[in-house]
Structure formats: C-alpha cells, structure tokens
Amino acid sequence: MRGGYANFIVHNRKGTLLISTAHIKPKNWGSEPAAFQPSAIHQWLARRRITISLVxxxxLVLFNVFVMQPIPRNPLAITSLGSLAGSGLLWIGLAVRSWSAGTLNKTRELTMVGPYSLVRNPLYVGSFMMMMGFCILCRDWPTMLFVAGPMSYLYWKQVRFEEDKLSxxxxxxxxxxxxxxxxxxxxxxxxxxxxxWSLFEWQRNREHQAVVASLLGVLGIWAWFVLRTST
Structure with a gap:
C-alpha cells in the first residue's frame, strides 16, 4: 500500500460497499475495540436507516413548511451570510459526493485515490453537508436537529456495521x-x-440524480422565498 492509504470496494448481490482507510490509535491504546459486534437492534437500524431517515x-420538513411557516433564505443571495453558509455547505457537499461517486469502482480491489485516500466515508460526509445546507436555507431548525442527532446516530451504526463486515x-x-x-x-x-475520478464511474453510480435533485431543491427554495416575500 503506497503511503499507507487504502480503500476497500466490495461488490455483492445487494450492491457495492465502499469504505476507505482510517487514522486512529492502535488497538492497545483502548481507543476502539478490536472488533465491533453489532447487536440485533444495531443490525435492524442499519437495514432500515433509509426508511427511518426519510420518514x-x-x-419535519412538512411541519416546518406548513406549521412553523418560516421565510426561507434566498439561495441565490451573495450578501447574506446565512444564504452563503447554506449554499456553500450544499454545493461543497454535492461536490464531495460527485468526487466520491466518480472514484468508486465496483470491483474487488484496493483503491488509494481520490477522497477515499483522505476519509473512509466521503459519501456520508457529502450527504451530511448537503442536508445541513438545505436546513440552513430553509431555516428548518427542527430538521437540522434531527439530522445532527438521530440521523447521525443511524448512519454511525451503519458505518460500524459495514466496517465489521470488512474487518x-x-x-x-x-x-x-x-x-x-x-x-x-x-x-x-x-x-x-x-x-x-472517472466520468464513466460517476454516471454508472447515478450521481447525476443527486445533481438534478439538488438543482430542483434550490429552485424550489428560491420559489418559496419569492412567494413568501412577495405577499
């Protein structure tokens, strides 16, 4: 392994599992157990994390829109710190996801390039940044707390579950x-x-769907902002 950087890409019947390398203290320092053994509840949460997260x-988004009814930030504004922070997190997160998806190669091999030479879970990092960016633009503090709390916990369990498999x-x-x-x-x-990075891999991993969804989301927030500020 060149420079000690490595990524495992595993392809199975359910899809591709990709996690790259880690920088932690040796096991004898007591920073992490030698092997994480997921309990039944951990496995249940890992399998249903997407459903739980979506629900x-x-x-919470519907509650924010129809009950709390905030005025969202203008995602196109360049003079508002809040708009810049939200848009910045969103687009940087999308860039991290696209970088990661374009590097992901669905074969059994050890990779040492791209974002997977920096962190083990760049796709999760990018997704988290995007969700926080959307919450800032929508002034959706309940959903932001949900993302920072329960959703982070669910995906933390998923990461441990995946790493146990790879170990x-x-x-x-x-x-x-x-x-x-x-x-x-x-x-x-x-x-x-x-x-x-490969455009072929980016397309094969369907990351264009995230780009289209992000553009539609920003357009929707802008339309919502115009509607709320023009009445």
Missing part, C-alpha cells in the same frame, strides 16, 4: 486500513487525491 426528514473479509489488511485515514474528517493531504 423523519419528510415529517472479517480482510483480516490481514484491516489493521493497516484503520490506521491510515480517519472516518469522516481528513487530517492530511497526499498526491493520491488527484487521481482516480
């Missing part, structure tokens, strides 16, 4: 894997970040 997220599939490489790159926050740059 909770949609319910058993790659027992020899796993120690080096978890000592190289953090889960979510990068701590160093390297040359590997410059390579590996």
């Amino acid at each position: 909770g997220f949609t319910t 058993r599939m790659f027992p020899v490489q796993w120690d080096d894997y978890i000592q190289s790159t953090p889960r979510f926050v990068p701590v160093r740059l390297n040359r590997a970040v410059l390579g590996g």
Whole structure:
C-alpha cells in the first residue's frame, strides 16, 4: 500500500460497499475495540436507516413548511451570510459526493485515490453537508436537529456495521486500513487525491440524480422565498 492509504470496494448481490482507510490509535491504546459486534437492534437500524431517515426528514420538513411557516433564505443571495453558509455547505457537499461517486469502482480491489485516500466515508460526509445546507436555507431548525442527532446516530451504526463486515473479509489488511485515514474528517493531504475520478464511474453510480435533485431543491427554495416575500 503506497503511503499507507487504502480503500476497500466490495461488490455483492445487494450492491457495492465502499469504505476507505482510517487514522486512529492502535488497538492497545483502548481507543476502539478490536472488533465491533453489532447487536440485533444495531443490525435492524442499519437495514432500515433509509426508511427511518426519510420518514423523519419528510415529517419535519412538512411541519416546518406548513406549521412553523418560516421565510426561507434566498439561495441565490451573495450578501447574506446565512444564504452563503447554506449554499456553500450544499454545493461543497454535492461536490464531495460527485468526487466520491466518480472514484468508486465496483470491483474487488484496493483503491488509494481520490477522497477515499483522505476519509473512509466521503459519501456520508457529502450527504451530511448537503442536508445541513438545505436546513440552513430553509431555516428548518427542527430538521437540522434531527439530522445532527438521530440521523447521525443511524448512519454511525451503519458505518460500524459495514466496517465489521470488512474487518472479517480482510483480516490481514484491516489493521493497516484503520490506521491510515480517519472516518469522516481528513487530517492530511497526499498526491493520491488527484487521481482516480472517472466520468464513466460517476454516471454508472447515478450521481447525476443527486445533481438534478439538488438543482430542483434550490429552485424550489428560491420559489418559496419569492412567494413568501412577495405577499
């Protein structure tokens, strides 16, 4: 492994599971157990995280729109710090997702390039940034708390569940894997970040759907802003 950076890409019948390397203390420091054994409730939450997230997220968004009825921020404004913060998180998060999806190669191999040489879960990082950006633009504080709390907990359990699988599939490489790159926050740059992106992989992983959804979401927030401020 060049520079100690590695990513595992696993393809199975249910899809592709991709997690890159980690930067943590050695096991004998007591920072993390040698093997995470997910309980039944953890596995249940991991399998149903998308359904739970969608139900909770949609319910809170509808509550914010029809009950709290805030005036959203203008996503096109460049003089408002709130609008800049929300739009910045949204577009940077989308860029991280697109970078990650274009680097993801659905085969059994060890990769050491792109965002997966920096953090193990760049797709989750990008998605979290996008959700927080949308919440800021919508002034949707209940949903922001839901994203920062319950949703983060659900996806944390999913990450641990996936890493447990990989630790058993790659027992020899796993120690080096978890000592190289953090889960979510990068701590160093390297040359590997410059390579590996492919438009073919980006299209094959259907990341264009996230781009279209984001554009429609921003357009909807702008229309909502115009409607609320013109009446």
